[in-house]
Amino acid sequence: MFSLITFGLDKLHSFFFLSKHCVAHSRKHAFSQAQGHYHKDRTRRRSNRSGTRLLSFKPLLIIIPMLMFALSSCGSQLPRLNRDKPVRINIWHHYLGEQKVSFDNLVAEFNSTIGADSGITVKAFSMDNTGDIHSKLLASANREPGSSDFPEMATAYPSTAYTLYNMGKLIPLDKYMTEEEFSGYIPSFIEEGRLTEDSGCVIFPIAKSTETLYINYTFYKQFLDEYNRANPSKQLNEEMLKTFEGILETAAAYYEWTDAKTPDIPNDGKALYGCDAASNYAVISYKQLGSDFFIVNKDNSGEIDLNDPAMNKVWNSYVVPMIKGHYGAYSFYRSEDTQTGDLLMYTGSTAGASFFPKAVSFPDNTKYDIELKVMPYPSFEKGEKIAVQQGAGVIISKSTPEKEYASVIFLKWLTEPERNIDFVMKTGYLPVTNEAIRILQQKLPEYKSGAINENVAKVLECTLEMMESYELYTYKPFEASDDIRYSFENKLISFTEASRKEFVESLPGDVSVDTFANEYITDELFDQFLTEVRHEIIKVK
């Protein structure tokens, strides 16, 4: 408010200064003109001088201040910050564990250096995950009872940002950043933040991620060796993990192998693989197979293309093995299932690198250290090499010019190569600036040797390779895209869980899984799944 007033006073000052200047100038001019005629025409001069001379300056009196006002408004009139009266800005984020520690450390560093010098104090609040932030941001934006004040910044996915942008809650970064500054960032990350043609860049990319294949290599190698020794005619190899078809085949073998460990208990084999985001699996499967998961209409509404053949592929390559128990999902994240020994591998975000367990704990309190192997995101045999581009960026809410400006200062500081690389090396996120990528590619071996978390360095190495050979894909948000996506995912999970439960309960002890699966998993079940998905989507639309 104070600076607004100051800003207004500055404008008024310049206006009056110019007005006074013009008036003074006109008077002076009139005076000098009059000197020559003083003796000739005192009467006329007296009656007319101010009128005639001022008349010629009148347009200037109006135009010049208006021009100055307009020009000063167009220029880079940035708000003033006062180090003695720091602006406090809150940021809601979704970082947990080591990510949270790294982010908190960076915030503390900012507050004690640049923040202290320029009068900015950032307060970070961890909100668990982006889903929760989404709900809380919407609750705050709608001023629902009990909701908190809308934060100055928050990490958010494009769909959340799209909803909030349409509610008029966000500012475009273009307000405080130049094109030259934008050009320092990876173009596709900036492009992802441009929600509509005229929205400007609404999402600041501080950390992006993709998905890779995380493997408990210690256990997998043990399985591979034992299985290949026992089955010389059906050899498995690591190359098979590059395709979903290969993973499917390995998973069937792993189930069979683990089932054979307890001959007394039939059909108690273990799952090999799981994926963290089932909807990502579907969206990327479609894209790899040359289709689009969403059909977006001209009015910006959209729906899932359930009739595309790619949906059959998703069913056969994900839902069917889930029902059969070859794939699994038991906890919230697959890294947890890997830590409990329930899974051997999973596809998950590079940002989850620090969550990959260092050991597997079994219910008898025995623990085994494990080694991580990271492989690029698998693709279908006849599909393109495409992986998801994700990672919540930061949105800035409409507030005072000082807070908006302070937020941008913080974010620009946070994504300077030094900080960006530091954050990337501790979390597994992708670097967001061209300069950071260049430095990272040059100095990765050096960074790897000094990395705090070896697993993160492995993930990063794989990711940098993927950035060269893979297309990273993200879809543009549209009306209710987020809700449709979550509805699909929830239905996919719940349908799979219910079917798996029913399958296990119905599975006779003397019948093999594959034999019973042929009876249980039918075209009718697939149609039932599609029907239920359609009903769910109608509800949210």
Next chain:
Amino acid sequence: MKLSRSNRVNPPKLNLSLKNRFWLFQIVVVLIILSGIFIIASLSGVIADLSENPYYDAAADLEYIESELSAKCLAVSNSTVELAEKTNNSIKKQLQTKGIKPADLKKHPELLEEILSSEVEKSCFIMEKAGVTGVFVFLDATVNPQLERANDSKAGFYIVDMNHDPVPYTNQQLFLLYGPVDLARSNNMHLHTQWELELDISPDAPKRRRDMFRMPFDAALSNNVDDVYYLGYWNPLFTPAENTDKVITYSVPLLDDNGYPYGVCGLEITKTGFETMLSLKSSHEFEREVLLYSIRTDAGIDMESALISGTNSSWLMNGDSKYLRASSPSNKNSLNEYFFNETAKTRILGLDMDVRLYPGKSVFKDTQWALATLIPRSDVTSKTARLTYAIVFLVLLLAASIIITFFSSKYCISPLMEAISKIKQNESQEKTNISEIDDLIEYLMARAEPAVAIDRSNRFLTARNAKKANKEEPSPDENDLTPEQIQLFEEQLKTLTRAERRIFDLYIEGYDAKEICNMLYISINTIKTHNRRIYTKMNVSSRVELLKYCHKLMGKI
């Protein structure tokens, strides 16, 4: 003695010139405005704020926050005791049905998951009721006694509510930090990213993490105290697992019927939760004021365990300094000086006080917790400087006002003084452009005019006659007028209205204003108005000047 009327002494009158009177009047106005500003500043508390000793604010703040903190901690300890009682009763009942004593739980690892599962719901309920962020129950037992580290591995659960603060949320977001996996899966909880099956209290584990279990457990072993309330332990800031939020915990032992401990239970409050609790209460008179809550040792306030709350606390960080020490103030009502290093110049002012956490009979009553409010010395100094600046500014403003009013009164009065001077010297030909003064001069001139007018009229007529005799004799000052001016005057005559021309003609004929009023049946004010217009149109300043032109013009004719 009676004074006669003539002898009576009159009170002395203020003998001030017009200029000085006007100056005095302006000073009074300025003083009234300044007094108004002062009164408004006083009423709005600005003066009080600037002049108040920060000691009183800090002391009042501390006292209030300490009582709130004590009350909150008391509520947490009571909830923990309630949790201990309920857990104790429940476990005892379960074990009773199986014919096992709590002390023998170690020998029955197969029962642990079942027993723990039945405690989850009520523990979460008490956590929510107490408004804290975590709850834990650990038993002096392990699921696998065969393991080498079995003695240092404690089975139990530690549940964290990740959505507790700072944003209210309709659903709890519960994460299992320690405990059997099925506990999480059957209670719709997530596994924490740092999940572990059992709590490790081996010497390799961080001390504070061990203390969470060890301190109340060992206190129960070594003290013959039945009431768990007196065995409860507040564990200073620590991380319950790697890379988790820092928390403060309060834990009490679970005692069997013989007063022998067989486990520990407790509640946690996260650092963020505590900060929110503290910052809400602080009045924050100073922007960089911080509140610090930690344990007090002989070496000073422990900074490693310190919980620091404030909008900007970065100034307090001091590298490797582990203890904050205070020196006694020189004045009783002054803030203490704090320092990390005795040789370093102190830059911190503030106050601290003990927080009542433990009851008098507590085993841990000697553990002292301190609450401190700390302010950078520079902030206090600048506040004092602001008061000085304000006073100096007011004095300067007053002085400037006196000087300005002196010159402004002189400027405003000068035309009047000049006019008076000219009137005195009979030099009232020029306009002052101040209507009141010009009117006065006009009035005075009008009073002096009749004689002049008769004289001029005679001279006019004489001149006319002389013209007839072809003997031109111009009046002495008529020569000043140039032919161009005369020509212009002639042209301007055409611009007069009928009424103005009639009055103009009567003036030429030698009538004065009063006579014209009577002749034309108009008021003197109307005449004045016509006069002003005629003078303006003819560009003269008085009737005398007008007649001068007329005379010249008539001479020309």
